[in-house]
Every structure is written in structure tokens, then in C-alpha cells.
Amino acid sequence: MPSLGRLHLITDTRPGRDPLAVLRAALPVARTELVVQVRVDDDATDRQAYDLARRVLALCAPYGVPCLVNDRLHVALAVGAAGGHVGADDLPVGAARRVLGAAAVLGATAREPVAATEAVAAGASYLGVGPCHATTTKVGLPAPIGPDGVRAVAEAVAVPVIAIGGVTAASVPALRAAGAYGVAVVGALSGSTDPARATAELVGALTC
Numbered sequence: 001m002p003s004l005g006r007l008h009l010i011t012d013t014r015p016g017r018d019p020l021a022v023l024r025a026a027l028p029v030a031r032t033e034l035v036v037q038v039r040v041d042d043d044a045t046d047r048q049a050y051d052l053a054r055r056v057l058a059l060c061a062p063y064g065v066p067c068l069v070n071d072r073l074h075v076a077l078a079v080g081a082a083g084g085h086v087g088a089d090d091l092p093v094g095a096a097r098r099v100l101g102a103a104a105v106l107g108a109t110a111r112e113p114v115a116a117t118e119a120v121a122a123g124a125s126y127l128g129v130g131p132c133h134a135t136t137t138k139v140g141l142p143a144p145i146g147p148d149g150v151r152a153v154a155e156a157v158a159v160p161v162i163a164i165g166g167v168t169a170a171s172v173p174a175l176r177a178a179g180a181y182g183v184a185v186v187g188a189l190s191g192s193t194d195p196a197r198a199t200a201e202l203v204g205a206l207t208c
């Protein structure tokens with residue numbers, strides 16, 4: 001797998017949010033440190049996911065920024081995305097790897113070392129680990145695991161650990177010290193009044 005960007009921007013399709021405007025602001029700032037994950041609401045149609053993914057891919061292509069698709073691997077394949085991300089309610093990691101092929105980037109969610117080790121053995125190329133901190137972006141999440149939970153996973157696997165859940169630039173140093181390779185964010189960029197500046201702050205914290 002080519003080297004993975006450290007800042008994973010996850011699209012926010014909630015009412016009032018503008019995922020493509022946020023992406024346009026982030027791309028020229030983060031450039032090769034960026035990975036974009038297309039994530040739509042569960043009740044979005046496949047056509048909506050496909051249309052958004054196509055537009056994201058078109059914006060990312062000039063920067064060489066990889067685009068992943070959350071959950072809907074058929075959409076990832078249909079648009080020619082670099083890969084996908086799966087969690088506990090999605091295809092098992094091994095099945096996802098078979099669907100996407102050996103060369104794809106495949107992320108898997110894990111919040112503790114045993115599940116993390118199993119996901120890597122099944123073919124995950126990176127792990128999304130969290131929620132690290134409290135967040136209102138997704139409902140029904142288990143309790144935050146904090147930097148110590150991230151450390152437990154990072155010590156158990158050799159693939160990049162991407163910390164997720166309530167991550168801001170201020171929380172990045174502790175997550176990196178715990179072994180996180182990078183972070184995935186929704187609200188830190190989508191909820192910012194200045195997403196270009198928020199991107200610069202996150203990239204600065206991730207690469208210093």
C-alpha cells in the first residue's frame with residue numbers, strides 16, 4: 001500500500017453542512033496528507049452515495065488524494081475509489097478484502113486489541129480506532145476509549161492507527177503520543193467557520 005495520509009476527512013452530509021465546500025478548502029492545504037472518506041447517512045440512497053463519491057473523486061484527483069467509501073463497497077468499486085472502510089455492522093473484513101481486491105486500501109473499525117489483531121489478519125490495511133473522545137456526530141457509540149485505549153490497539157498491530165471521535169487539533173498530540181499514526185474527523189472540519197485554517201491546524205499537529 002502506498003503511504004497513507006495522516007488526516008482523514010470524513011464527509012458530513014447532515015442538514016446545513018456542505019461537504020464539498022469543506023473538501024475544496026482542505027485539499028490545497030493538506031494535499032498529500034489528506035485521505036477523504038465518503039460517508040453518507042444510512043438512509044441515503046446508493047445513487048446519492050454514488051453521486052457524492054463521484055464528485056469527491058473529481059475534486060481529489062488533481063491533488064492525488066485517495067478517496068475511500070464508507071460501508072458501501074459496491075459504490076467504492078463503481079466510482080473507482082482507492083478503497084473502503086468497514087465496521088462491525090458492515091461486511092466482515094475478509095469479505096471486504098475479497099470484494100475490493102488485494103491492492104485496495106481497506107480500513108476497519110476496532111476499539112480493542114483482540115478485534116484489532118483479527119481485523120489486520122483478515123486484511124485491514126489501517127484501523128479506525130475510537131471513539132477516542134465524546135462526539136455528537138454519531139449516536140449510539142460506546143464510551144470513549146481515550147488515548148490509553150488508542151495505545152492498547154497501537155501496541156498490538158503494525159498497521160496505521162487512525163484515531164476517531166471528537167478529535168480536534170488540540171487532542172492530536174496526546175493521540176500521537178499514544179501511537180496514533182493519524183486522525184479521522186468530521187466535525188473539526190465540517191463545523192469550522194474556517195475549514196482551511198482548521199485543516200492547517202490539524203496537519204500542523206499531525207506532522208510536527
Ligand SMILES: Cc1ncc(COP(=O)(O)OP(=O)(O)O)c(N)n1
Pocket residue numbers: 008037039070071085086087088089090107108109127128129138162164184
Ligand atoms: C477512520 C474511521 N474509523 C471508524 C469509522 C466508523 O466506522 P463504523 O464503525 O462502521 O461506523 P460508520 O462510520 O459506518 O457509522 C469510520 N467510518 N472511519
Ligand SMILES: Cc1ncsc1CCOP(=O)(O)O
Pocket residue numbers: 130131134135136137138141164165166167184185186187188
Ligand atoms: C463515524 C464515527 N465513528 C466513531 S466516532 C465517529 C464520528 C466522528 O465524528 P467527529 O469527528 O465529528 O467526532
Ligand SMILES: [Mg+2]
Pocket residue numbers: 070071085086087088089090
Ligand atoms: Mg460502517
